Amino acid sequence: MRIIFMGTPDFAVPALEALHAAGHEIVCAYTQPPRPAGRGKKLQPSPVQAAAERLGIEVRHPVSLKNTEEQERFAALEANVAVVAAYGLILPQAILDAPKHGCLNIHASILPRWRGAAPIHRAVMAGDDVTGITIMQMEAGLDTGPMLAKATTPVDRKTTGELTAELAELGARLMLETLGKLNGVRAESQDDAQASYAPKIDKAEARIDWSKPAEEIERLARGLAPFPGAWFELEGTNGLERVKLLRAELAAGSGAPGEVLDEDFSIACGSGAIRPLRLQRAGKPAMDRAEFLRGRPLTKGTILP
Template sequence: MRIIFMGTPDFAVPALNALVAAGHEVCAVYSQPPRPANRGKKLTPSAVHSRAEELGLEVRTPTSLKTEDEHTAFAALNADVAVVAAYGLILPQAILDAPKLGCLNIHGSLLPRWRGAAPVQRAILAGDEETGVMIMQMEAGLDTGPVRATARTPVDRKTAGELTAELALMGADLLIEVLANLDRHPPVPQSGEGITYASKIDKAEARLDFGLPAEAVERHVRAFNPVPGAFFEFEGERYRVLSAKIESINGEPGTLLDDCLAIACADGAIRPAIIQRAGKPAMPVADFLRGKPMPPGIRLT
């Protein structure tokens, strides 16, 4: 097939790789424009942009798809289908209608649960036991289109980074399966029940709230790993918690219960396993405490 690919982050790269490996003609790749990154704030292309250039594909990085010129340029590609994976721009109806077979979206949840921007993080935060990836026929609504195929996986104790990487590979495989035989994967309307929305993650949400039960606090740690990183503050410094275990001990929420960094929550406690000081590499908590002891009784915020 002649395909337009539209994606931006790492999540979308396996699908692009799979399309090329399967022999499809990727006639153009759309991605978000390069953004300032790292301390030098140098303009850096997205993961999809970089991979597309490595593959020798044409890359387009418009800031909007709302103009007539963009509609015309998109339609002129004469694509059979467009594949969208975490692209980051709203597709106007003129874009949705341009490919012969419309636009297919790779979405990382079990729709209609977690429509929107952050389905993986929201599934972890909510304590969902299962999530998955779907190939959806796009329409104008927010992730409301009919679904062509589904793959499922348990959430277990996976971090958002681990789960996103797993769903990316699952979505790539599912996409190739659907494109190989669209007739065997007809679009099925989503259920009108169980609809939830995965709003974009606000960095302020990453502050750990020890007034919650330990189970919920530990989910926050996993949901915000690798970004933006769940954190607490002590003596004006921020500490990111990248991994933690639940302990069945109790105390005043936010208080250190021993000299190994067990932190009391509303019910139970968490014990960080991997921690990171601002500007420092992540390290096991035992190594961290050798350089920064935190005795019992300290109150964290």
């Protein structure tokens, strides 16, 4: 098939590579423009741009697809289908209609649950037992289009980062299967009454509130790992220091919210307690609890802000 690929982050790369390896003709890859990154703030191409260039695929990164000129350039590619995976731009109706089979999206949830920008984060933070991939025919609404295929995976104790990598591979396989039987796929409408939404993570959500239940804080840590990272503060030599909590486990004990209960860094919550497993100090690499405590021992009875 003649395919236009539209994606930006690492999540989209396995699908691009799988489509190319399967022999489909990727006529162009659309992605977000290069962004400043690193200490030097040099422009860095997106992961999809880097992968596409490595595969010899033409890359386009328009700032918008709303103008007529860009829409005509898109239509001129005469694609059978556009495959979309975390692209990051709204697709106008003219773009949705241009390919023969329209635009198919790899969405990282079991629709209609978790429509929106952060479905993996929200599934973990909500304590969902299962998540997965939905291949969806795109339309003007926010992730409201007919569903062509689904695949599931257990959440278990995975972080958002771990689930993202797993779902990226699952989405690539499911898209290949869907394209292989596209003419015979029976679309299933979504039940809007069952829909839930996954808004983009707000910075304020990342700060840990120790008055919350331990189970909720443990899920928050996994749900925001590795980025943006749930965080708390510790008193340091130069004032309060921000520390990211990347993984934790439930622990025994109780006390005032934020109270350090023992030398092993168990922390009392609104109900129950947690014990950090992996942490990251500002400007430092992530480390396990034992390594963290060697460099920053904590006294029983310390109250975290």
